[in-house]
Amino acid sequence: MISVDAHRETVTGLLGNAPVIRLPLASAAGLVLAEDVRAGVSLPPFDNSAMDGYAVRAEDIAEVPVTLPVAEDIPAGRVDSTKLEPGTAHRIMTGAPMPPGADAVVMVEHTDGGVTDVRILRTAVLGAHIRRRGEDVVEGTVALSAGTVLGPAQLGLAAAVGLAEVPVYRPLKVLVVSTGTELVDAPEPLRHGQIYESNSIMLASAIRALGCEAEVVRSVVDDVDEFRSVIEPRLAEVDLLVTSGGVSAGAYEVVKDALTGQGVEFRKVAMQPGGPQGCGRWNGVPVVTLPGNPVSVLVSFEAFLRPALLAAMGHAGVDRQKVRARLTESMTSPAGRRQFRRGFYTHSEGEVTGIVGPRGGPGSHLLASFTQANCLIVLPEDVDSAEQGDEVDVLLL
Known part of the structure; x- marks a missing residue:
């Protein structure tokens, strides 16, 4: 077996960096800037008023009340400029350019609001209510x-x-494939021995939530030739192939049988759940193969795929927030494996650490308990038990 960290490093290295493209601003939300971008203009681009009011010379209103003639109206968007003469005021709106000669703005609330003449009731210091270029x-x-x-x-x-467009790391295009002759797509009725396919729905939604594109091929039967004929033609259009199922030690492991000797290495990772894993390149395209049980799929996504995809698209913070919490009940873990258990974390105000309790058992088929979880409890490889009240690592989901 290899360690969780070693397999994560291999998967991350397999993806490398996504290509850099230029996108319009409206299409770039959530993506990562690939290069520094410089301002084409100053912000603000000109001195302007921070208030609706009157542009004046501060010395003209040193003693109040005072009445000044209103020589100009300056709405926002006016592009010509008329100098403010001594002893006069210009009525000015928020965001409008300051006229030459003015060095302060009096809020309209501190005046009588006059249009031809304005009675100013309060003084203003030099530079008052001016946004500088x-x-x-x-x-x-x-x-x-x-x-x-x-x-x-x-x-x-x-x-x-x-800026009208920005250089960003392109969202990765991922082909998600679920395998297993036992799989049926809802709402087709189930026969004895069949189950509804769910892994591709989970994986595709998790991948899209990161900003990637996901194409789905559901319920590929356990036949090597069919697997290759369905999937291989699609590889040229994607950045990554992710499969679920068919990677363990059984007699009908279609992914392992199809990709062994094709550039993909299958390995056992020291973790529970999710031990059977694989990765490599098929026809030059990165491939990550996951086990088939649904909890194993989601845990494997969190441990390997999520950080690798985020790193490839330029994100610096690729890890879930880790906190320490006290267990509300005891737990056991297989020796030599890192265990990821679904849990529910709470933290009350004033407490140094929060508390966490497991949701459901360790079984990799217990998907319903994942819907009740907001974290993963992590017991390291050298820990085979933890007692109620012990502090453990928690990854917040």
Whole structure:
């Protein structure tokens, strides 16, 4: 057996880095910036008013109340510029450019709101309510650094500094394949010995949640020739093939039989659940093969696929948040294997550590208990039991 960490490193290295493409801002949400981008303009691009009010010279309103003639109206979007003469005011709106000669803005609430003449009731210090050019971002400087995840604020900033598109790591295209002659797609009626296929639904949704594209081939029967004929023609269109089932030590392990000697290595990983794993390249395309039981599939995704896919698309933080928690009941774990158990974690205000209890048993077929879990309890390879009250590592889902 090899370690969980060693297999994770192999899978991550197999994927490498996704290609870099340029996308319009509207199509880049959730992706990772591949290069530094610089501001095409300063932000703000000109001195402008932070308030609806009146642009004035601070010395003209040093003693109040005072009445000044209103020489100009300056709405937001006005592109011409008229100098403010001494002893006058310009009525100005939020975001409108400051006129030359003005050095302060008086809020409209501190005036009588006059249109031809304005009575100013309070003084304003030099620079009051003025947004200065480049106060936020200076033209030519780095506005967003490589490695930034493009959320709403980041995309808003990119648009504000004049960018129409950005260089990002392209979302990976993943082919998800479930295998097993016993599998049936709902709502077809089940016969004795058959089960409904669920792995591809779980895997595809988990992969898409990371921003990847997922194409699904469901319920491929346990026949090597059929597996190859269905899957091989699709490889040229994807970045990664992920299979579930057919990798263990039984007599009808279609994935192992089809891909052994084709560049894919099958191995036993020191973990529970999810021991039978495989990875490599088939026709040059990265392949990750997962076991068939549904809990094994989701645990394997968390342990290997999720961090590898995120790393390939440029994410720096690829690990789930890890915390320590006290067990609400005792647990056992097979010696020499890292156990991942579904659990429910809570943390009350004022407590140093939270508490966690397992949900369901260790069986890899117990999918319903996964729906009640919000974490994975991790017992390391050198631990075969943990008692109630012991602190353990918890990965928050």
